[in-house]
Amino acid sequence: MTSRQLIFNLPVRPALGRDDFFVSPANAMAVVLIEGWRDWAGRKLALIGPAGAGKTHLAHVWAAASGARIVSAADLAGADIPALAQGPVVVEDVDKISGNRAAEEALFHLHNLVLAEGHFLLVTAAREPHLWRLSLPDLASRMMGTQAVTLDQPDDRLLAAVVAKLFADRQLMPGPETVAYLVARMDRSLDAARDLVARIDREALAQKRPVTRPLAAEVMGQSELPDLLDMGQS
Template identity: 45%
Template sequence: MTVRANAQPEQLVLDLPHRQAQGAQDFLVSSSNAAAVELVDSWPHWPRPTALVVGPAGVGKSHLANVWRLRSEAALVAAQSLAETAVPVFEQRRALVVEDVDRGIGNEQVLFHLMNLAREKSGSLLLTSRVAPGELSIALPDLRSRLRATAPVAIEPPDDGLLRSVLVKLFSDLQLAVEPHVVSYLALHMDRSMEVAVQVVAACDRLSLAMQRKVTRAVAAAALAAVAPQSDDGPDVGEDDTV
C-alpha cells in the first residue's frame, strides 16, 4: 500500500508494505521489523514453543505482541508480576505473552515451568525484552540456560523510510496536510521511537490548533521541544486478558 500525505506544493509518497495491526493502529513494515512481523504471522507454525522478541524501547515490541495476543487469544502478564496464577491461565489458553523479561521476573521458577508446559502441551509463549538473552540477569540456572538457548528475533530502531511513513500516516489520521520538508525535519531531529512519533504528531496538532496555522517547520520545532524523548513501550491490552 502506498502511504500518502496531502502535502503542498509537492506530494509526499512513500512506498512501504502495509498491514493492519489487529485491533490496533496500522502497523507499517520495513526491514527493521520484518523478521518480528514474520514471526507473528507464522504462528501457530513456530519451530519452537517459546519465541523471544528483542529490541530497544519504542520500536513496537508491545504492538506486535498485542497483534499476536489477539490472534492467538493469549493472556498477558508483565514479567515483574509473573506468579503461579499464570500457570492455570496458560493451561486453559495454551498461549501467553510475558512482557519485559529484562525488567525482572516475578517468579523465575514459574517462567521455567511455563516454558516446559509450552513444549509438553503444544502451547506458545511470546516473551519480549529490551536486551538479548545473554544479557538478562537470571538467578535460576535452568531458566538462564533455557533462555540463552532461545534464538531472539530482533526489532531494530525504525529506519528513515519507516519513520517518515509513520509520521505521514499519523498526520493523515488527524487530517493534517504537512509538507515533505517538515516531515523530513521531524524524522531527522526526533528520537527514533514509534511512541515518540505519536507524541510529536499530537503536539504538532495541539500547537497548530492553538496557533491557528498549519504545521510548519517552526511548529514542528516547538512540538519537538515539548515532547520528552522517552517511552515506556508499555502494552496496550484489555484488562480481561491480563493475568
C-alpha cells in the same frame, strides 16, 4: 499574541492491528516470524528490540492471530499460572524481572506448562536473552535456548510511517512535508517520535493551530530561517 486554550488530557487510542504495522528492513524478519508463528522452533520466540521499536504492537498482532493472552513478566508472581498455560501466552519485558525470584519462578513454570500443553509462547525484551541476568539457572537456560529475532532502530521509511501513525492515532493528518521535516531532525528512536508527536499535539491544541511545518519547527526549537537560506543558496 496567540491565545492559548485549556488542554484536556484525552485518551489516545493507538491502532495495534496488523494493517497498522509498517514493514521495513528494520523489522521485516520479525514480521515474517510473527506471521509464521506455527513454525516456531520449540513453539516459542523471543522478540527483542529497544523501547518503542514495535514489540508491543507485534505482540498484539500475534495475540489476535493466535488467541494468546498478554501479561507483563513483573505480574507473573501473582498470576494463576495453570490458567494462563491453557492457551498461547505473550510475556512482555522479561528482562525487567532479573533478581525477582518469585516472578522468575513463575515464568519458569509458565514456560514449561505452556509448552507441555502444546501451546505457543512469545516473550519480549529490550536485550538478547544472555543479557537478562536471570538468577534462576533453569529459566536462564530455557530463555537462552529460545529462538530470538531483533527489531532494529527505525530507518527513515519506518520512522516516517510511525510518525504519521502516531498523528493518526490522535486524529491528526499533517502533510507529508511536515512528516519529512520531523524525520530529518528528530532523534532516531520510536520513543522520541512518540514524545515529539505528543508535544506537537499539545501545542496545536493550545494555539488552536493545525499541525504544519512551522508549528513543528517551533516545538522542536528550530527556525525555518536556515531552510530558507539553504534554498536561496541552491
